[in-house]
Amino acid sequence: MYIPDSYLDELIASDIPSGIDLTTHVLGIGAQLGRMEYYTRDAALLCGTEEAARIFGRFGCTVVEALPSGSMLAPGDVFMTVEGPAAGLHMGWKICLNIFEYYCALATKARQMVDAVHAVNPLCEVLSTRKLMPGTKPFDVKALTVGGAFPHRLGLSETVLVFEHHLTFYGGLEKFIADVPQLKAKVCEKKLFVESSVEDAARLVEAGVDGVQLDKVAPEQVAQLVPQLKAINPHVTLIAAGGVNLGNAAEYAATGVDGLATTCLHFAKPLDMSVRMSTL
Known part of the structure; x- marks a missing residue:
């Protein structure tokens, strides 16, 4: 299934309406390179990593590893690892976390x-x-x-x-x-x-x-x-x-x-x- 770029851009614009993470900018840490791992505390059926990868790509970040939608997760499992500048990691962080928490829940319930x-x-x-x-x-x-x-x-x-x-x-x-x-x-x-x-x-x-x-x-x-x-x-x-x-x-x-x-x-x-x- 393909979700249009325009829809992903709307999600980004709703969280970053001016195109800047003010906190990261004020602290002066935006250019530092970092690594971020997404993990779950609940058992889940994974959904949304493909779209999350596209979102992070807009922020100059690279997906090092990601499980595909439909993967079964146990508590503690890491399902996506991203590397890139701190500004990009922080801009994508919550947008993608919301996608995972809400839509993995729906996928899991549907599977049940x-x-x-x-x-x-x-x-x-x-x-x-x-x-x-x-x-x-x-x-x-x-x-x-x-x-x-x-x-x-x-x-x-x-x-x-x-x-x-x-x-x-x-x-x-x-x-x-x-x-x-x-x-x-x-x-x-x-x-x-x-x-x-x-x-x-x-x-x-x-x-x-x-x-x-x-x-x-x-x-x-x-x-x-x-x-x-x-x-x-x-x-x-x-x-x-x-x-x-x-x-x-x-x-x-x-x-x-x-x-x-x-x-x-x-x-x-x-x-x-x-x-x-x-x-x-």
């Missing part, structure tokens, strides 16, 4: 959920929703994919997902069901998905929709519904959504659904990581 789901249903995938913190999308998506999850929808232009609000403007469920063949013809290269209640799911599958998203339906109800819907169309995609979290993900996966759409992966307590600096 994916492992729990695949342990009971290897064919069920964990899907992250669009309900993420504004401005965080590039690193958020990277972290969750590093953790083994997939984006549910990257944006409104990606797929057709019909909600009750859409049907309010369209003319209601009955009109929509009647028009499914024509609507599918309009998006012949894409899938037509609909969020549905338990009561309407079978009718939608019979009408020919490609997928049904069951929102806020209890696992025991989903377990009863899945075989009924698959009997109508074995190829229909069934997604459980609404309230899916680490505590119940395995239970939902065991119902036989094809995917779990969840928002919980966008939020995790930052991990405890730090740096050691020394002069060269």
Whole structure:
């Protein structure tokens, strides 16, 4: 996955708006050469070293060694070593530490959920929703994919997902069901998905929709519904959504659904990581 230079430059500009680390400048130590090691105090799934290396390159620093995103870390592990002028090391220090602490946490949480789901249903995938913190999308998506999850929808232009609000403007469920063949013809290269209640799911599958998203339906109800819907169309995609979290993900996966759409992966307590600096 590629995160644009412009996004990294925005992160830098937000922390160094005038292009100078005033503390390092006042102390007169900016030109001294040094070495910095990033290490973790928590077990973690690593994310973000590729972008950190690009950030440090802007400050005239060299990455001596770095583990790739997706590496498993144990407490105490050093995962990135950087050398360069003290001014560059200090300018990149916290920007990159924030990336590591926040997005390693998301990657780690995603991996925990994916492992729990695949342990009971290897064919069920964990899907992250669009309900993420504004401005965080590039690193958020990277972290969750590093953790083994997939984006549910990257944006409104990606797929057709019909909600009750859409049907309010369209003319209601009955009109929509009647028009499914024509609507599918309009998006012949894409899938037509609909969020549905338990009561309407079978009718939608019979009408020919490609997928049904069951929102806020209890696992025991989903377990009863899945075989009924698959009997109508074995190829229909069934997604459980609404309230899916680490505590119940395995239970939902065991119902036989094809995917779990969840928002919980966008939020995790930052991990405890730090740096050691020394002069060269």
